[in-house]
Amino acid sequence: MAARNVDERDPMKLRRLLAFSVAGSLALAPAAHAESVLRIAMTASDIPTATGMPNNGFEGMRFLGYPIFEGLVQWDLKHTDKLAGIIPALAERWEQDSNDKKVWTFHLRQGVSFHDGTPFNADAVIWNLDRYFKNDSPQFEPQGAGISRARAPLVGGYKKIDDATVQFTTTQVASYFPDMVVYLLFTSPQSFEKAGRDWAKVAALPAAGTGPFKITRVAPRESVDLAKFDGYWDPNRMAKVDKVRLMPIPEANARVAALRSGQVDWIEVPAPDAIPSLKQAGFAITTGSYPHVWPYIFNIGAKDSPLKDVRVRQALNYCVDRAGIVELLNGTAEPASGWLNDKDPNFGSPKNRYGFDAAKGKALLAEAGYSEKKPLSLKVMISSSGSGQMLPMPMNEYLQENLKQACNVELSFNVVEWQVLLNSSRALPDAQSLQGSMALNVSSPSSDPSVMARYFAGDRFPPGGFNFPNWKDDAFDAALKALAETDDTKVIDAQTALAHERLVDNPPWLFIVHDLNPRGMSKKIHGFVSPQSWFVDLTLVSVQ
Incomplete structure (x- = not known):
């Protein structure tokens, strides 16, 4: 086609x-x-x-x-044969308190300066954290705060211990907290002062990092x-x-x-x-291959959403011709049957392995009450371009024809700019800004348990998190809690696999392809x- x-x-x-x-x-x-x-x-x-x-x-x-602009930790990006992990950056080391596992101490690197010559130290760290997490601070930046709070939602408190040490307290025990800290970046406080304390003018200075x-x-x-x-x-x-x-x-x-x-x-x-x-x-x-998935993120929480029925969500995952999309992309993607890549050791053993099976998809839709005379209709919010979106217009047009021909599913699109689509992922299910959209086509990282928690934990519904579907699965949350409360890598891997099985069998998303970057x-x-x-x-x- x-x-x-x-x-x-x-x-x-x-x-x-x-x-x-x-x-x-x-x-x-x-x-x-x-x-x-x-x-x-x-x-x-x-x-x-x-x-x-x-x-x-x-x-x-x-x-x-x-x-x-750097964080206390950074990604190790020198290897192609394994998933990128985190390594020290502006912090030389860090540790979780053995007596109170909600407390993390970061020891800052000495002798570091911002591009403007001012020193990087604990005061600069606290100033930036106030920028993101303290609404009444003079340097509070709403846009930066929204991004940072969504990516590091477990920051409960923080304080300066001395010039070279800062301490975080998390809202819950989380072994993966450093994987969230990697997204908190630091700007020179002097940049804000030079711009007259106006974030809109900071970039024109330009802003200084490390x-x-x-x-x-x-x-x-x-x-x-x-x-x-x-x-x-x-x-x-x-x-x-x-x-x-x-x-x-x-x-x-x-x-x-x-x-x-x-x-x-x-x-x-x-x-x-x-x-x-x-x-x-x-x-x-x-x-x-890299940890990335191109999905439809279901709007389960909207009033009268047809996606409340797990059979509908499973059916859509069976109705997609992923191989056809890979061919459309000239082999620059892989079929996705889950949030993790099928080759990931933590994929688990779900009951469902989604391939193109139109008969099974139509049977599930029929069980849920949809037929030739009463087809399933969905409006999807998409973008014309954007980070990790690959070629969203041709891909979505392919899906529109694919789902219609295979399972009599009628798709319509609400095309918006990429940043508007990103903002929508933190909207409430029936928000007027969604214009009735029952899914969002937002590409996503799929790299580690911290990201899994951000997107799927039952306590991460918008606007306080990225769980746009308003999806809650008790077995998933139990596995997430178990891996968060241990530092045993074998237990973390086993519980990650159990959690991922729930993402496949009770899918909050339509998993389409993993792109090949x-x-x-x-x-x-x-x-x-x-x-x-x-x-x-x-x-x-x-x-x-």
């Missing part, structure tokens, strides 16, 4: 974009000496916010987060320029390029055109039908590592 290519763009608009890119490239290359410049085309429709807690999902964290790159220029909807930070605290992780230019180019074909013409060196998510010709032309296409790159790029993570280490990359 052919899907309409909706990534075509206005030729005049493309010429304007490329003209801007050429001008920008010239501006980045002073005549005095040849600087190495890495130019990246993102999928975002605008640059992520550049204040130290970027929006635009994890693509924002990938490019305007970790390279500039990372291997510093921001040098921000042009909304056009680009962000980064430069190597020569004063970075880790001499073993110094950037190999002098500058990075990040450009939002949401249309896949436009990104491909920019790569072919030499206007960029690296593109996120090339158009699948362009991959063979890109390879033939000598461009590198990198792929690799495709990127297109010019021959000039060397040293790139495609880790099993949403994130990448730009310090490893050189341009020659």
Whole structure:
């Protein structure tokens, strides 16, 4: 089945974009000496916010987060053969209190400075935590607070012990708490002061972090320029390029055109039908399994939602032709029959293994009261682009036809911008902003128990969490509690598998595909590592 290519763009608009890119490239290359410049085309429709807690999902964290603004812990992104774990960053070490497991102590790295020369210390940590978690603090930032509270929902309290030590208290015992701390990034308090205590003006300074790159220029909807930070605290992780230019180019074909013409060196998510010709032309296409799933997130909690019936949710998972979507994507994805990848050792042994079985799907729908004369109808909120969204328009059009032909399910779409869709994932089930949507097409990380807890724990309903479906499963919550209260990795693995079995058999989501993280790159790029993570280490990359 052919899907309409909706990534075509206005030729005049493309010429304007490329003209801007050429001008920008010239501006980045002073005549005095040849600087190495890495130019990246993102999928975002605008640059992520550049204040130290970027929006635009994890693509924002990938490019305007970790390279500039760091956390107490960071991802280990140097390996391709295992899931990325966490390692020390602005904290040299941390420990969970043996007497009170809700208490975590982090010992800060000494001698670290922000890009503006001010010291990183416990006062800076507390200042930033107040920015995220204290509504009446002068530096409170609503957008950053919303993102941080959703990603680190167990922060109950925090305090300074001394200049080099801070302590957190969590709202419940959680062995995976450091996996949440990795998402709390730190900006220099002086950036806020220089901007007249106005977060809207901080990015224009630009804002200062502690990372291997510093921001040098921000042009909304056009680009962000980064430069190597020569004063970075880790001499073993110094950037190999002098500058990075990040450009939002949401249309896949436009990104491909920019790569072919030499206007960029690296593109996120090339158009699948362009991959063979890109390879033939000598461009590198990198792929690799990583913890990510492209689903429909069901709205179970809405009044009269047909998705309250588990048979309907299971039926939809049987009705999807995942192999057809993989073919549409030219092999840059894998079928998903659960939140975790089928090859994950913690996938478990669920009773249901979802493949394309239209007969079984239709039988379950019939049991739930749906027939040829009374078809199931669903409105789904989707985006035209965005972080990890792959090619959402062609993919959703494929699903629309697939579900209609296979199981007589009628899909309609509410197309919104990516950030609007992200905001909707924290909406109440019957919120007017959802416009009657019974599912959200929001791509998701599927990396560790902390993320599992954020999306599925029974006490994480919006607006205080990401459990948009308002899904509650007692067996799942029991497994999550058991793994949270131990540091025994065997017990954690076993309970993770039990929890995942419940996600499959009592599905809160329609699991569609795991994408393979495709990127297109010019021959000039060397040293790139495609880790099993949403994130990448730009310090490893050189341009020659």
